[in-house]
Amino acid sequence: VIEIANKINIDTTIYYIGRDNFLLSKKIETRGDVRFETHYDDYREIEGIKWPFREEMSVNPDGDTYIYQWHKIETGIDIPLSVFEPAGPRENRIIFPNGTDRMTVPFYYAKKAICIPADVQGKKIFWVLDTGASHTRISNAVAKQLKLKLKGNLTSFGIGKQTTRHYVSFPSFQIGGIGIDKHVFFSGKYNRVPPRELKNHLCAGLIGTDILSRFVTKIDFKARELTFILPDRFVYRGNGTMVPASLINGHMVLRGQPENGETGLWILDTGAGSSLLTYAAVRNYKLQARAR
Numbered sequence: 425v426i427e428i429a430n431k432i433n434i435d436t437t438i439y440y441i442g443r444d445n446f447l448l449s450k451k452i453e454t455r456g457d458v459r460f461e462t463h464y465d466d467y468r469e470i471e472g473i474k475w476p477f478r479e480e481m482s483v484n485p486d487g488d489t490y491i492y493q494w495h496k497i498e499t500g501i502d503i504p505l506s507v508f509e510p511a512g513p514r515e516n517r518i519i520f521p522n523g524t525d526r527m528t529v530p531f532y533y534a535k536k537a538i539c540i541p542a543d544v545q546g547k548k549i550f551w552v553l554d555t556g557a558s559h560t561r562i563s564n565a566v567a568k569q570l571k572l573k574l575k576g577n578l579t580s581f582g583i584g585k586q587t588t589r590h591y592v593s594f595p596s597f598q599i600g601g602i603g604i605d606k607h608v609f610f611s612g613k614y615n616r617v618p619p620r621e622l623k624n625h626l627c628a629g630l631i632g633t634d635i636l637s638r639f640v641t642k643i644d645f646k647a648r649e650l651t652f653i654l655p656d657r658f659v660y661r662g663n664g665t666m667v668p669a670s671l672i673n674g675h676m677v678l679r680g681q682p683e684n685g686e687t688g689l690w691i692l693d694t695g696a697g698s699s700l701l702t703y704a705a706v707r708n709y710k711l712q713a714r715a716r
Contacts, residue, residue, distance in 0.1 A: 447474060456702055459484045470497050518638045519603035525657035529600030529650045536697035538643070540631070540650060544597040545570055549628040551599075553641075553650070554695030557632035558674020560594075561610045566628045567592050574611055588612070602652060604635065630695060633674050643694070682709050 426439040440450040453460040464476035477494040532539040538553040574590035589612040640658040642651040676692040
């Protein structure tokens with residue numbers, strides 16, 4: 425058993441290696457309140473190197489389980505050098521109408537979610553604006569109604585039940601006149617119940633940062649409006665305070681510091697119904713006495 429720790433935080437990694445075969449059988453990673461336990465098996469020899477063709481990872485306290493199954497590993501493949509050449513300019517998949525550089529779109533704020541309308545294949549559907557989602561997701565039910573093909577299988581186990589996610593090649597659609605070209609989204613079971621205001625329309629899923637990162641997005645809760653602006657045309661003229669932010673693993677992350685505490689990372693999540701402080705942060709900031 426090998427344990428790796430550090431002097432900065434309480435994060436640790438423990439490796440369990442077999443005495444007889446010296447193969448990694450299990451790894452336990454602790455990241456704050458979250459514990460990742462991964463089991464490795466079905467080792468096969470690939471040109472003298474043994475590789476686990478099956479990995480099963482459980483995440484607690486979420487209760488999710490992910491299974492990764494390798495089907496084939498090839499070596500010595502002739503790869504053209506052009507593959508490693510720098511990519512050219514990325515084609516813009518966002519099209520503003522009539523050469524404009526911004527567009528204002530009304531939204532519904534219901535059940536603590538920002539719901540925005542979109543036109544897909546002539547149908548009006550709603551998405552939840554979610555800066556906490558690294559990728560845009562569409563529900564299986566809506567994908568099937570739009571006759572989209574579900575590709576691949578990503579299996580996970582949530583609280584007592586198995587769920588399967590897929591990839592979907594989503595057609596071009598419009599949000600308030602802004603054209604968004606074809607994208608590949610995640611598809612899965614989506615349990616959010618549409619609010620009463622949207623009862624006659626489909627609630628498709630979540631708009632994540634893979635789409636939102638293409639804009640500067642202004643949220644006006646009082647007017648119930650979103651304004652999407654091309655980044656190179658945006659100039660801030662308000663009276664607010666600009667706060668540095670980073671995009672980490674598809675999440676917008678801010679640095680914050682509670683009173684008498686150390687600076688920590690906070691995820692700005694418009695899809696969350698309320699603010700959340702992890703138990704590790706409560707413990708580190710010694711806030712247990714304030715807990716109710």
